[in-house]
Amino acid sequence: MPVTVVVPSVLAAASGGRTQFQLSDAEAASVREALDAVGRDYPVLGRRLRDERGELRRHVNVYVGGEDVRRGRGLSTPVAAGQEILVIQSIAGG
Structure with missing residues (x-):
């Protein structure tokens, strides 16, 4: 079962629209x-x-199983088959 990485649409220009x-x-x-x-x-x-x-x-947040990886093992956080890695980019405004 594959692992899915999901990035926000604001980053689609950097990933060929994906x-x-x-x-x-x-x-x-x-x-x-x-x-x-x-x-x-x-x-x-x-x-x-x-x-x-x-x-x-600093402005990139990553979640596995709904948990922020920074609160656990960071980039070493294990990913099981079928899990989703959700990338969220903070956007500042003013």
């Missing part, structure tokens, strides 16, 4: 591996999500 990515559970055993896989195909999206050290950018 907002969902299906990954095999073998290439997405953790959040880091899933973002690596998406970033290989869409490097601009990868740079929008993570900084030069590979860490999540």
Whole structure:
């Protein structure tokens, strides 16, 4: 059963118009591996999500099973087959 990575439509320009990515559970055993896989195909999206050290950018929030990965194991958060990784980008306004 694949792992699904969902990104907001505001990032679709960086991912060829895509907002969902299906990954095999073998290439997405953790959040880091899933973002690596998406970033290989869409490097601009990868740079929008993570900084030069590979860490999540401050304005990017990632959830697995409804839980914020920053409150747990971060990018090392395990992902089970069939789970969804939801990426939400904070948008500031004024």
